[in-house]
Amino acid sequence: MDASPVNNPRWGLWLLGARGSVATTMTVGWAAMVANLAGPEGMVTQLSAFDGVGLPGLSDLVIGGCDIGQVPLVKRAEQLETAGVVPRGIAKRVADDLATVDARLTGGVSAQDVAAHPAEALARLQADLAAFRSDHDLDHVVVVNVASTEPPIEPHDSHSDVDVLLAALDADQPVLSPAPLMAVAALTSGAAFVDFTPSSATVIPAIQQLAERHGLPLAGRDGKTGETLLKTALAPMFADRALKVRSWSGMNLLGGGDGQTLADPVHARSKLESKAAPLQAILGYQPDGPVRIDHVADLGDWKTAWDLITFEGFLGTRMQLQFTWQGCDSALAAPLVLDLARLVALAMAAGEAGPLPALAYFFKDPVGSSQHRLAEQFTDLIAWTRTTAATTGTTAP
Amino acid sequence: MDASPVNNPRWGLWLLGARGSVATTMTVGWAAMVANLAGPEGMVTQLSAFDGVGLPGLSDLVIGGCDIGQVPLVKRAEQLETAGVVPRGIAKRVADDLATVDARLTGGVSAQDVAAHPAEALARLQADLAAFRSDHDLDHVVVVNVASTEPPIEPHDSHSDVDVLLAALDADQPVLSPAPLMAVAALTSGAAFVDFTPSSATVIPAIQQLAERHGLPLAGRDGKTGETLLKTALAPMFADRALKVRSWSGMNLLGGGDGQTLADPVHARSKLESKAAPLQAILGYQPDGPVRIDHVADLGDWKTAWDLITFEGFLGTRMQLQFTWQGCDSALAAPLVLDLARLVALAMAAGEAGPLPALAYFFKDPVGSSQHRLAEQFTDLIAWTRTTAATTGTTAP
Amino acid sequence: MDASPVNNPRWGLWLLGARGSVATTMTVGWAAMVANLAGPEGMVTQLSAFDGVGLPGLSDLVIGGCDIGQVPLVKRAEQLETAGVVPRGIAKRVADDLATVDARLTGGVSAQDVAAHPAEALARLQADLAAFRSDHDLDHVVVVNVASTEPPIEPHDSHSDVDVLLAALDADQPVLSPAPLMAVAALTSGAAFVDFTPSSATVIPAIQQLAERHGLPLAGRDGKTGETLLKTALAPMFADRALKVRSWSGMNLLGGGDGQTLADPVHARSKLESKAAPLQAILGYQPDGPVRIDHVADLGDWKTAWDLITFEGFLGTRMQLQFTWQGCDSALAAPLVLDLARLVALAMAAGEAGPLPALAYFFKDPVGSSQHRLAEQFTDLIAWTRTTAATTGTTAP
Amino acid sequence: MDASPVNNPRWGLWLLGARGSVATTMTVGWAAMVANLAGPEGMVTQLSAFDGVGLPGLSDLVIGGCDIGQVPLVKRAEQLETAGVVPRGIAKRVADDLATVDARLTGGVSAQDVAAHPAEALARLQADLAAFRSDHDLDHVVVVNVASTEPPIEPHDSHSDVDVLLAALDADQPVLSPAPLMAVAALTSGAAFVDFTPSSATVIPAIQQLAERHGLPLAGRDGKTGETLLKTALAPMFADRALKVRSWSGMNLLGGGDGQTLADPVHARSKLESKAAPLQAILGYQPDGPVRIDHVADLGDWKTAWDLITFEGFLGTRMQLQFTWQGCDSALAAPLVLDLARLVALAMAAGEAGPLPALAYFFKDPVGSSQHRLAEQFTDLIAWTRTTAATTGTTAP
């Protein structure tokens, strides 16, 4: 009973990329909700379906993290105001909370640091987590990666075995990029790890083994907030109506920090990979058609995705569907990070270890699961939450 | 065991509106599939999920029906070729089958007949069904309404009680329009009734009572093939991501026979009614925004629907989705009529009586069910099919 | 030379509907431009093509007007800030100018006033104009109607003859609605009249005669800012490429004050009328397809128009174009009101009387012109401006 | 007078790429129009604006050409029937004409031939043209390039001087690709040259000099039939309403032969180059935003282009336009090839030499002109046609 997060006075969320758009929007929104300045829109775990399952409370949450950038959170929040991502005036109203979180943020480790001195970098990340935990007397810490998309990592033998991996890091071999290194730091520090980005952190077998060895949960990868969300809502309709998808083409235009990173084809490769799986999984075949990601500064955070789907029905008749999605990426992503932190904290309390397939609902490329159908993912999530809550005894009577 | 449709040499499908676009496309497609000239695209019950549940075979099916029009089926099929609904040359290749079905079609009863002489009209419909059954020695007959959309029926006291209704008809009172009268004819003749149109036939309480009294299944209403199909695939995404839909506007443009009928606002009212329910049911509230249906002859069967959805996420941020659906209405509808006939025949074999909630998957406004979420409807359908097949002993070992 | 507007210290613009969205946006923008707080975006007469033609200066402009509403301009400006129509903080920065204009605004006359006491209403409007002119010692006054769309006016014999009309008004007969009455007031007071709305004011023959009798220019009707603007840009492409337009359907969704007015089908009729002319004029035939206007509060000023165009090319091949326009109606309209005021002031200085066909560029249904092609309208406008400027001697050397 | 094409019994059109989609559609359509099996849709020079200007008649036209492919024209026509580009049954009805043209087609020269033996390749092309002219006793021959898009040509010193170029070819230096070599063959054989593709043929200075030296007209390059057509119709609207375009992104999806060629990024480069000019020219600046061309086999000839335009109006307010164009590329292009042949024949009769700026209306990247506004291009075309017709004395009285 004592292990239940609901009875813990304090639990912690450590963000990799804590000054990014997603992280800042999340922190602003968290502060606003706790202060009753904002409603629950966009937060899945605030739906009535989650009532009474004893998820850890938002007001008990301690937020910290690291970022290689230096811009103060309140400044980032003001930028997001200007961009229309968060409402006018909110930065000022939650400035105290932002300053409090800001004071806890560390500089993290850059890709260069990690390449040059991996062992030292790992030690630094572990030290940050240890300090965060003890400073705030936290029972459960969940680390969530919301840093810039990394290029796909160079495959390395050490990735398939946890002991080989730890030895390689010990020997200062540059076998990991920052995100997977953060995962190692988290798991070796007793924290769960969630990858909201398309990095390799949660799909490296050695890291999955590490999670199991330490009895800690893993969740990932790549938050599902736009075109892929739509795909996993729509593709089942085609499959279940026996309509054959002949082509599915997509153009994604976006500005913002993420848009800038993805304008680089090397970084975009990770994203394109994580975007490919769902159609194959749902339809049973990969339809023809490109997926493009392009940077258009003017769109800012309003990711605009246009998809054209051509399909075939009875007697071979050809038909089409096209959609244009204009979603504010950070506003869609931010509440999911809070949702994931709460759900993973619940999993920790229940002693779940390794990849959490039940969280597939949140990800483009869910580790531990091949379920991509959105509705089924939601059903699975609810079922898992209730079972797990029962396990931990957190379910309200 | 003998009651199982799979062991029945012959089962029958009687179409109200047998010369319409949907009916003709269905008949052409059925003949083409039986002759191995066409694949299973568009037919739900041909999905592997239905393997081994012992649905009645397409080659055992006897098709008949009535229509107030006179155009021979092969002529209608050629018109549908020109319109691009069915493939070039197909009418010729299945001409014999079309002629066979054509020879079974009767003139039915017009709205005027039904208004002037309801008792006689009912008797005629019953006689048609009796002849169809005995001519072809059929065990199960399913009647499906695919006639022109009727205007909403004038409410009448007799609609709430089966005995009052039958008495009124006996007394030659004009209390029903053709579609519900066909339902009465079917149920009093031992046939199941399915309404693929938005008519009132399946929602009139007295008719539901009649189905139960005779131990016969009912299913309806209004086949879900276009904008509403999309709505029920997409609305759960908004609901389950806690995104508040602020408005949902839709414009439906269509030509063809159905387009012409719906150009008349009185007829369109039925359709608009059946289109309204899903969003309220899925979202829990009715978002602002019009739904329009307009006739554009040039589009022919290619119903073009444009929907604009505005919604609100985290911290009240506003976003949009719009889609354009260009579906060939008859090609989408026709295979579902075959699906429904097979599934209802299964229900008959299992002795199910009254509205079949498990068939909600096929309808805009499902009788006996308030489930509008597409994915859940599909899950329910599969589950029901398996259970019912087990009941009838039709499940393959 | 003295008659040239450029040498006039002061010229006046009197707005009917001075507290509406268009009027307020215009007044805010005018103040912002004069104060160098805003650039020339959206103002046609600020293009370099108009350099040196001696249009009256924005800083010499005196703005006044009437409205039946009471909300202070600065309040309206703040509402427009919230709606995103004008930039944050601007209301405050131009508050002094808004207050100055506000002090000049009168209550005007309501539709009820005009129906009950037309002669008195006319006298009141005339008195307002006289006071505006003398208070500010104005040489040229241009009246622009930006009030709520009126329903189409009941035809009346008096509309075809200026003397009969004036006599009817004298005899207190309710033969005009507010907009045409304002036109009479303007023209009988030496002011030019521009109708930015779809009212009948500028198409009533008697009012056109009145303009000619008084040697005053008229321009109208219904500002071209959205779907129709696109139509007149795109339809010439189809015509000049010999592509036959088979259907052109349009759905217009809008919120705001104008949206609310047009939600009433009686008011919408005027708008739908003025929207019909362009395609017929450009294509030489009226393609099939509906035009719908619907109110969606959530869209606010962001009028969203979706148009579907089906067309036919070589050998009868069928093709399609569809577009979605998301324009901020007031931001598109407001600068055109300033443009029109300047151009009509120039026409006054040049002594032009009656409808000004050269201003067709600005209107859905241009009075005195059957030219609807956007590019030709622009060419005509430039040519007329240069000729007229030469006449008045205002052209810069 | 004798020189006027209208009095010539025979004039010739030689197609480079005569078995391609555009060429075949053109030949089918030409035969169908001459046989009164098809109307004038899609042909600009059949508009009434061209009445009485004495363009050479379609029935006087002799079509020939070359292609490196071997598929018989009637077979290609049947493929285009299946693809829906030309109407069902047409290939059969014009089979005789297709066979006649087929018999005139030669094998041309491949890129490999041209690279290995340029002098010989040139001689072969010249011999083909000489035979075509003398076999059919043709006064005017127009060569039109409708072959596959070539990659951009390697710049070479010889390109800037006609004498150096001819000497290089003489010396068997591989300084040209097939399209420019065809231009040299045409111009040295007394034929005019039109480039409907984005090849360098008409922009190489030495080839322009050659045209002038021989007193022959040149026109090009890259037929304007889809996204760019729309751009040049729409961009002037933004420019002339003083709306600042902040981004213009485009995604072009296409199948067919051209789609396959352009799927290769090297070939696509030429196309992307010719697509870039219009916005810069019309707006005066290059807006941000990608232009993508992707191959989607399923779309066949129905090029689908989606463009998103973000723009800024009064007071900086942000707005958007998006469109989806679904045009049948070959059906749009084919009639323009006939138009160009007729207009260039007129220019030849009038003795015009070098690039023809008045034909800018037809091209994405018009040689000899910087006019990209579609409406102005059309006005210029009409004016030039009338003037030129007057020169040649071909204008009907």
Ligand SMILES: NC(=O)c1ccc[n+]([C@@H]2O[C@H](COP(=O)([O-])OP(=O)(O)OC[C@H]3O[C@@H](n4cnc5c(N)ncnc54)[C@H](O)[C@@H]3O)[C@@H](O)[C@H]2O)c1
């Ligand atoms: N927004 C969405 O809808 C969405 C959906 C799925 C995935 N994601 C992913 O979330 C991530 C964040 O997106 P964003 O829009 O906030 O991007 P952003 O560019 O605004 O923020 C990324 C932050 O990461 C920081 N960072 C980079 N390298 C770091 C390192 N080694 N250590 C610590 N911090 C580092 C950057 O300084 C920056 O502050 C991206 O990887 C994106 O692909 C976002």
Ligand SMILES: NC(=O)c1ccc[n+]([C@@H]2O[C@H](COP(=O)([O-])OP(=O)(O)OC[C@H]3O[C@@H](n4cnc5c(N)ncnc54)[C@H](O)[C@@H]3O)[C@@H](O)[C@H]2O)c1
């Ligand atoms: N096609 C779809 O996707 C779809 C989806 C949902 C519902 N529906 C409904 O299916 C019905 C048929 O659509 P369609 O496109 O085939 O229309 P259609 O106009 O082509 O065919 C209707 C047929 O019904 C016949 N009919 C009319 N009154 C009759 C009567 N009293 N008795 C017998 N026959 C009668 C007509 O003569 C005609 O042949 C419509 O009600 C439509 O709303 C169709």
Ligand SMILES: NC(=O)c1ccc[n+]([C@@H]2O[C@H](COP(=O)([O-])OP(=O)(O)OC[C@H]3O[C@@H](n4cnc5c(N)ncnc54)[C@H](O)[C@@H]3O)[C@@H](O)[C@H]2O)c1
């Ligand atoms: N915004 C555009 O792009 C656009 C384009 C073309 C035409 N228009 C027309 O411009 C007009 C104004 O549009 P809006 O969006 O500002 O509307 P709005 O509803 O915001 O403003 C209309 C104003 O007119 C006032 N009014 C109504 N009756 C009056 C009367 N008898 N005397 C004086 N004032 C009166 C109202 O009180 C209100 O303040 C409408 O008729 C609209 O159709 C607008």
Ligand SMILES: NC(=O)c1ccc[n+]([C@@H]2O[C@H](COP(=O)([O-])OP(=O)(O)OC[C@H]3O[C@@H](n4cnc5c(N)ncnc54)[C@H](O)[C@@H]3O)[C@@H](O)[C@H]2O)c1
């Ligand atoms: N269709 C349009 O709307 C459009 C618009 C602008 C430009 N174009 C251009 O027109 C050209 C033709 O398009 P298409 O769709 O007909 O393509 P296609 O692939 O169907 O036809 C091209 C033809 O050129 C032939 N060819 C290739 N190399 C040759 C050579 N060296 N000599 C002779 N023939 C050769 C090929 O064998 C083929 O038959 C392309 O370059 C395309 O970019 C087309």
Ligand code: NA
């Ligand atoms: Na997975």
Ligand code: NA
């Ligand atoms: Na040029």
